[in-house]
Amino acid sequence: MSARLTVWGVIAVISLMSVLFVPFSAMAWGVNYDYTLRIVALGGVLLGVISGVMGTFAVLRQQSLMGDALSHAALPGVAVAFLLFGRELGVLLIGAGIASWLAILFINALTSTTRIKQDTAMAIALASWFALGMALLTFIQGSGNASQAGLDKFIFGQAAAIVERDVQLILIVGGVCFGVIALLWKELKLLVFDRDFAQANGFPSRTLDLLLSTMIVVAVVLGLQLAGVILMVGLLIAPPIAARQWTQRLSQMVVLSGVFGGFSGGVGAIISAIDVNLPTGPFIIIVAFSLVVFSLLFAPQRGLVWSWRHQSSQQTTLQED
Amino acid sequence: MNYALEINDLTVAYHEKPVLWDIDLSVPQGVLMGIVGPNGAGKSTLIKAALNLIPRAAGEVQFFGNTLAQSKHLVGYVPQRGSVDWDFPSNVLDVVLMGTYGKLGWFKRPAKAERDRAMHALEQVSLQDFAHRQISQLSGGQQQRAFLARALVQEAQLYFMDEPFAAVDAVTERAIVTILQTLRENGKTVIVVHHDLQTVREYFDWVTVLNVKIIASGRAEEAFTPENLMKAYGGRITQFEGYKTSIIGAD
Numbered sequence: 263m264s265a266r267l268t269v270w271g272v273i274a275v276i277s278l279m280s281v282l283f284v285p286f287s288a289m290a291w292g293v294n295y296d297y298t299l300r301i302v303a304l305g306g307v308l309l310g311v312i313s314g315v316m317g318t319f320a321v322l323r324q325q326s327l328m329g330d331a332l333s334h335a336a337l338p339g340v341a342v343a344f345l346l347f348g349r350e351l352g353v354l355l356i357g358a359g360i361a362s363w364l365a366i367l368f369i370n371a372l373t374s375t376t377r378i379k380q381d382t383a384m385a386i387a388l389a390s391w392f393a394l395g396m397a398l399l400t401f402i403q404g405s406g407n408a409s410q411a412g413l414d415k416f417i418f419g420q421a422a423a424i425v426e427r428d429v430q431l432i433l434i435v436g437g438v439c440f441g442v443i444a445l446l447w448k449e450l451k452l453l454v455f456d457r458d459f460a461q462a463n464g465f466p467s468r469t470l471d472l473l474l475s476t477m478i479v480v481a482v483v484l485g486l487q488l489a490g491v492i493l494m495v496g497l498l499i500a501p502p503i504a505a506r507q508w509t510q511r512l513s514q515m516v517v518l519s520g521v522f523g524g525f526s527g528g529v530g531a532i533i534s535a536i537d538v539n540l541p542t543g544p545f546i547i548i549v550a551f552s553l554v555v556f557s558l559l560f561a562p563q564r565g566l567v568w569s570w571r572h573q574s575s576q577q578t579t580l581q582e583d
Numbered sequence: 584m585n586y587a588l589e590i591n592d593l594t595v596a597y598h599e600k601p602v603l604w605d606i607d608l609s610v611p612q613g614v615l616m617g618i619v620g621p622n623g624a625g626k627s628t629l630i631k632a633a634l635n636l637i638p639r640a641a642g643e644v645q646f647f648g649n650t651l652a653q654s655k656h657l658v659g660y661v662p663q664r665g666s667v668d669w670d671f672p673s674n675v676l677d678v679v680l681m682g683t684y685g686k687l688g689w690f691k692r693p694a695k696a697e698r699d700r701a702m703h704a705l706e707q708v709s710l711q712d713f714a715h716r717q718i719s720q721l722s723g724g725q726q727q728r729a730f731l732a733r734a735l736v737q738e739a740q741l742y743f744m745d746e747p748f749a750a751v752d753a754v755t756e757r758a759i760v761t762i763l764q765t766l767r768e769n770g771k772t773v774i775v776v777h778h779d780l781q782t783v784r785e786y787f788d789w790v791t792v793l794n795v796k797i798i799a800s801g802r803a804e805e806a807f808t809p810e811n812l813m814k815a816y817g818g819r820i821t822q823f824e825g826y827k828t829s830i831i832g833a834d
Contacts, residue, residue: 322671377598448692452681456667462634462660463685463737464652510717512672 268562269514276525283529291536302531305424305432309488310527310546312436314501314519315443316481318512319474321502322454326495327381328366331388332482333494335365337395340416340486341402349412351428351487358416359483365391366475392491418541419490421531432484439477443516450474451512488527493543497523500550507561526550585647587612587741587772588633593642595625595632602628604796606642610774610789612740615767617777617787619807621816624794626776627663630743634660646741656686659739661730663746669718675729676714679704682736697736704732708758724755731759741772749778760786783807 287293295303320329336358343357365387372383399414415423443450452460453470461467482494489497505518530546559566586609593606603625610616618626631637633644635651646654659682676698683697693701705711708728713721721729727747734742747759763786766773777783783790783803790807791800794815799806 322668324668445690448684448687449689451673452684455671455673455678456662456681458631458634458636458662458666459660459681459733460684461636462655462658464655465684465689506672510672510674510719511677515672 265510266514269509269518272508272518273521276521280525280528283532287532291533293532293536299532299535301426301429302421302424302535303528305429306421306488306531306542306546307524307528308429308432308436309485310497310501310523310525310530311520312432312439312481312523313485313489313494313497313527314505314521314523315516316439316478317498317500317523318502318505318516318519319450319454320478321499321506322512323474325478326499327384328369329478329482329498330495331365331369331384331391332362332479333486333491333498334388334395335391336362336483336486337392337416337491338398339395340413341395341398344402344413345398351423352431354416355483355486358486359479361391361395362479362483366479395491415490415541416486417490417492419486419488419493419543419546420534421488421542422535422538423487424531428487435480435484439480442473442477446470446473447513488531488542489546490541490543493547496543496547496550497526500547500554501526504550504553504557507557507564510563522550522553526553585612586610586645587614587647588774589645589648590629590633591643591645593629593632593644594640595628595637596640601640601795603632606797608791608797608800610772612647612772613767613770614789615763615773615775615787616789616791617775617783617803618791618793619777619780619783619812619815620793620798624815626793627745629793630660630745630774630776634658634743656737657740659734659737659742661734661742661744661747664723664726664730664749666745669721669726671718673718674715675705675710675718675721676701678718678729679714679732679736682733685737700736700738701732704735705729707735707762708732722752724751727751727755728758731762735762739771742766742774744773744775746776746778748782780812 284295288295293299317329320326339357339359339361340354342361343354347353369380369383369387372378372386373380402413412420412423449460449465449470452463452465453467453474457467457471460470482498485494485497501519501522502515504522505515508518509515526546526549529549530542533545534540534542557565560568562568588608588610590606590608593603594601595603606629618629620626628637632639644651646658651658679701680693680697682704683693683700687693687697702711702714705714708731710725710728710732713725718726718729731747734744748756751759763773763775775787777787784807788803789801790803792798792806792811792815798815799808799811
């Protein structure tokens with residue numbers, strides 16, 4: 263019961279910090295909470311929540327590195343979609359999704375047909391896809407296409423580009439993902455803990471795996487314009503790592519990770535909106551990893567401070583004996 | 584005779600190297616069977632291939648005369664303890680409840696009836712006081728008993744257990760043996776991948792000796808013989824010596 267209190271306490275603290283952050287940022291940095299910024303902040307929060315929730319499953323499946331490979335691999339897809347169809351966000355994201363998905367197929371094909379191990383295969387995919395993406399971006403820039411301005415924002419992210427229509431898209435896609443998670447909660451939980459046991463009980467592990475991977479790809483691709491391809495993995499894994507320290511239940515971990523992700527995404531988006539040249543990704547990741555450091559230090563049971571105090575109190579007990 | 588498990592012409596290959604070769608195996612109902620063989624003999628692979636957890640190159644498997652899909656609720660499974668991450672955010676009761684998921688089917692969540700069954704299974708393995716303990720805080724033996732409880736709530740007719748005795752304490756080993764024997768007394772069939780040759784005659788009434796191929800399978804006294812073990816283990820005398828002393832002790 264006290265564990266549940268801890269989780270609610272952390273959520274209350276984060277909510278309080280969010281409420282205090284608004285007047286603080288307005289006074290300290292002169293942030294103007296006009297309509298545009300409210301949309302940008304809302305987009306940042308929503309993308310952070312989605313990343314935090316989906317990231318929980320990625321981390322528990324020990325696929326953090328897969329998230330990194332996925333996001334880097336998205337870049338050539340963005341470039342090719344731009345070359346073919348021009349600068350339309352939906353199209354760019356579909357291109358990103360296809361490129362990431364091809365990278366997964368490539369990694370799976372490499373590990374199943376050769377003796378190359380998965381981490382090596384992911385490194386190959388990450389480096390080559392990203393290199394191709396950078397080469398294509400250079401080509402686009404050299405071609406003197408005026409509307410290319412902003413394409414390089416995908417590298418480090420640019421929250422300011424989020425408009426109302428993007429927020430609607432994020433809401434719909436995020437809603438579908440959360441609906442699937444709610445409906446298949448017990449199946450996904452079993453899959454992540456013990457996929458062989460799931461399969462032996464008649465739940466097709468490979469299909470569920472594919473479903474979960476697809477939802478993680480969707481979260482990564484949606485988050486790209488916010489955090490950028492290089493740092494997206496941070497927004498995916500930092501919230502669940504922080505959340506894991508405070509709770510011992512999967513349901514609480516998912517909720518808390520969503521809250522941490524939303525806070526990081528929102529704060530990062532608002533800070534980067536101060537100046538048009540500030541990339542969003544680095545600020546989001548700084549906030550998210552501050553939460554990780556704080557959690558690793560101060561969480562009860564698992565936190566370092568807790569275990570030091572626990573150890574020293576045990577030592578004093580021994581000495582008293 | 585009715586077979587709990589029938590395997591015909593099963594072959595499993597990894598990178599074109601056969602791990603299991605042309606396996607024919609029939610396990611009668613109501614036996615407690617040990618699968619023994621040297622490291623790399625394909626003991627765990629045999630279980631996983633039968634349960635469709637890894638692809639087969641050839642062969643077919645029947646459970647009580649039916650396919651796995653038709654009889655999945657009759658089949659229980661205890662994977663190797665080391666195959667999962669025990670730092671998963673969950674408590675013991677949650678893990679045991681996973682054994683009810685198969686019968687619940689899609690979408691339905693476990694309710695009070697399932698929780699009662701899970702608590703009963705925890706009592707059978709003497710873990711009732713650990714129901715709300717984090718799984719990361721369990722000892723190796725307690726983890727193994729939690730997995731066994733999860734299999735018990737499956738209420739299956741045929742159980743596959745992958746090395747349940749690996750690196751557990753003596754108390755856990757005794758507890759597991761007692762449960763296995765109770766299962767057999769209740770008419771269940773239990774198939775156990777086993778490592779310790781010295782306890783084979785004591786624990787099992789049916790034995791399969793495996794090394795890529797089936798060397799022998801049948802009643803313990805017929806299959807578990809020095810000749811068959813020599814064929815399976817070859818020159819690995821140290822393990823074999825242990826067996827000889829245990830045979831002398833048993834006779």
